[in-house]
Amino acid sequence: MIEIFSIIHRVQPQNQDGFITLDCGMPFDESPYTDPDSGLVFTSDSTLIQTGTIGRVDKAFDKLHIKPYLVMRYFPEGVRNCYTLNVTRDTTYLIGAMFFYGNYDGTNTYPNFDLYLGPNKWDTINLDRYRNGTWVSMIHIPRSSSLEMCLVKTGTSFPLISTIEIRPFGNNTYGPRPGSLSTLRYFFNDSYSNIIRYPHDIHDRIWSPYDQEYEEWRIIKTTLSISNPGIYETPKPVLATAATPLNDSLPLYISWRTIPTAAVYVYIHFAEIQVLQANETREFDIYLNENSNYSAFSPSKLEQRTITFSAVQCPEGYCFLRLERTKKSTLPPLINAIEAFSIIEFPFAETNQSDVAVIKNIKDTYRLTKISWQGDPCVPPDISWEHLKCYYKEKEISTPPRVTSLNLSSQGLTGSILPSIKNLTQLQELDLSNNTLTGEVPIYLAKMKSLVVINLSKNNLSGSVPQALLDRRKTGLLLILEGNPDLCSISSCIKKEKMKFLVPVVASVASLLVIIVISFLIFVFRKKKVSSDKQPTKIGPVEDGGDSYESEPSFLTKNRRFTYDEVTTMTNNFQRVLGEGGFGVVYHGLINGAEQIAVKVLSQSSAQGYKQFKAEVELLLRVHHINLVNLVGYCDEGRHLGLIYEYMPNGDLKQHLSGKWSGSVLSWKTRLIITVDAAQGLEYLHTGCKPAMVHRDVKSSNILLDEHFQAKLADFGLSRSFPTANETYVSTVVAGTPGYLDPEYYQTNWLSEKSDVYSFGIVLLEIITNCPIIQHTREKTHIVEWIALMLQKGDIRNIIDPTLQQDYDSSSVWKALELAMSCVNPSSAKRPNMSRVVNDLKDCLKYEISRKGGSVDMDSKGSIEVSMNFGTEVIPKAR
Secondary structure, three states, rough: OEOOOOOOOOOOOOOOOEEEEEEOOOOHHOOOOOOOOOOOOEOOOOOOOOOOEEEOOOOOHHHHOHHHHOEEEEEEOOOOEEEEEEOOOOOOEEEEEEOOOOOOOOOOOOOOEEEEOEEEEEEEOOOOOOOOOOEEEEEEEEOEEEEEEEEEEEEOOOOOEEEEEEEOOOOOOOOOOEEEEEEEEEOOOOOOOOEOOOOOOOOOOOEEEEOOOOOOOOEEEOOOOOOOOOOOOOOOOOOOOOEEEOOOOEEEEEEOOOOOOOOEEEEEOOOOOOOEEEEEEEEEEEEEOOOOEEEEEOEEEEEEEEEEEEEEEOOEEEEEEEEEEOHHHHHOOEEEEEEEEEEEEEOOOOOOHHHHHHHHHHHHHHOOOOOOOOOOOOOOOOHHOOOOOEEOOOOOOOOOOOEEEEEEOOOEEEOOOHHHHOOOOOOEEEEEEOEEEEEOOOOOOHOOOOOEEOOOOOOOEEEEEEEHHHHHHHHHHEOOOOOOEEEHHHHHHHHHHHHHHHHHHHHHOOOHHHHHHHHHHHHHHHHOOOOHHHOOEEEEEOOOOOOOOOOOOHHHHHOOOHHHHHHHHOOOOOOEEEEEEOOOEEEEEEEOOOOOEEEEOOOOOOOHHHHHHHHHHHHHOOOOOOOEOOOOEEEEEOOOOEEEEOOOOOHHHHHHHOOOOOOOOHHHHHHHHHHHHHHHHHHHHHHHHOOOOOOOOOOOOHEEEEEOOEEEEEOOOOOOOOOOOOOOOOOOOOOOOOOOOHHHHHHHHEEEEHHHHHHHHHHHHHHHHHHOOOOOOOOOHHHHHHHHHHHHHOOOOOOOOOOHHOOHHHHHHHHHHHHHHHOOOOOOHOOOHHHHHHHHHHHHHHHHHHHHHOOOOOOHHHHHHHHHHHOOOOOOOOO
8 A cells, every 4th residue: 555645747648448537426417527637537436336425525635635535435334335347357457446534524533444356355444544545456357347346344434435446458568477466666756745647657557756765875867768668668757767876886775565475576667867988887686585686687778678576475574675786887776666566366256157147137127225235245255145145165265156045035026036037056045925026936946956945925926836846846845835816726727717707797797787777876866966066076186184186077087096906807907017117017907898008006015105106196186288197097995006097008218219119210200209298298297287396207218108109208106396486496305217317406405397307308318319328338327428528529420329320300409419418417507497498399390390391290190289289288277
């Protein structure tokens, strides 16, 4: 470890391709930031880690450190918190990290914690010892495409990190060697406060002055140009200074500390920087620890030469270098720079990569957000992930551990049992009980020969249990299936099939009788009803004493309360799944056997829960707009909560952009019409509702499309209102979807309608680029940063979705892009309102329509009217 002081030498920046330069704790809206001294471009770490809290050093430290070290991310929760970084496997990397406490919490308690790379301990970070900050670095070759850097709590203080900096190297720079290399680099200068790094060193190696003063040294310098051929590419400012003994007749001694017992690799860089006279000679012998030497070495004139020592042992953790002039030499020895590497043994193998892929797929699919599920699932054993057990081969820690037990009981799992579980080939115990899993019991479980316990009890599984799985009970398998009322053995399923023929006949006769009776009662009731009784009815959407809203009689007929039995009937016992979300599962259904509907059923373990259910019902009972999904009714019966919507047969916008819906490409005109529709729905929430509403979860998957491709906003469970007309924002807990979330709202907890504008701007960027919002493999991870970089480079062509094949009006596209970038402005005050967004999108549509000859050839009559008749009133009063 070395202390970091200041950085000087401002020169023209070099190419930073492949660099990862993270300012940990930098707010998202301040990213990226270019350091004026080094030219390094720092980006926020906010998209690479979901945990931790931002801290800022005490102002007393502001003048001592450059900007990237003034903030940090610290971790008050969890034992292990990890960054996952995308790298190229089997490539040599220089990996560094800076840690600076700076009394950010005002307690003057300097943290002490461990730093891990994957499953192996890299170093202990002791900031009480290095109070002005400490830098650690290593040369490492990743064996997979991701690199996990983890901070592990070892005491009562919180781990923290200031920067992470990763640089690719040429693979042969430091030659083949075992393990990874802990780095130490010195050059010889008389100014101990300066370091040399990028852009002088194109690999951004950090060179520190040898900081121990010896009276027998003197520093010599040159302004002449020095050649540095070969693979090491030592920076020329490093080679331009050198140390020689103060007494020309004495040897030059250098020593440094290393890891005791560790093998050491040493690279010593020499260049003759003095102009020698004809009668002058510089020649010396090189000794390392008195048992390795080079004899009669002469540095080359103004050219780098490097001497290497491989796998040297340094007694008691101290390495000693001695340079002694020969009898022939007229000048003393000289040294320009030294690199010393200690071998770091990383003994623990990572968990079997196939097992890791399955576990991470489970984590992502079921949206498990446990703080312990970071880093390697099995290693180290004392901080392995909760809810799983692993097998470690005795005394063979270099053998990848295997997952043998997975216990996800009562973890709120919804949807079907994942097919990828079959790839856990060493799994012995599987417990998925006490969840709301649906679908059939997969037959692949019978083929997993290592399984001895399968617990699927208390779920909503249906269909017949595979006979092959039932047969496994005879060979000792413990199979627990109780609590799945719709699950049956093969024989009981046959009986149920027979009943299906009888039930419709009985139901038809009963239905006919009911219709006759109801028709008679309606006739009598209408005869008796007088006009003075026709008053608006108040309806409470949920029976919890909440607010009620007035609604017109015609609207009441569309928004009725259904029983759970009715919901079961209309979905044919929840037979056809349309999709899943944070609320629960969405099923296809029919009302009166003809009108299609979508039924969203709340999962018992849903993170959204009753509060969001109530909010969505209350909102949709009092608002109505052509571009908001229509609520047909709801179910609120004990634990059974459901929302019944109009059916949107063309899915959502995200499905169409990804090609998952039909494989066909949405034209630019179609995309514009969809965004105009969605923008009008959002504008209505902001300006037509009293009080105004903020959606809080605007994203492409919440823009649904009907049979005519008319777009409607959906999913209002996170919506919030502004209690008074004078309020421009409310303070609330942050909610939304990562990537679409307004960074200003995220930082301040102040919610306004401009937060929806930001999210809508991200949707616009999606329809323009058809690129992922977050993509770790591209140069800039977040779509806003990436597009800004492309615009800065003038790389316009790569922004627009190539599947459009340039079939669009360029003015229309660029106006839409300009609008989108204004919507995602980091400052909410500089974003347009939704009324402005709607008008600008209509202008974009006009340009595209005029290119097509003035006609809109979509199937949607509704969309044609909304898009063409711009003066038409499309914002009805709130109900």
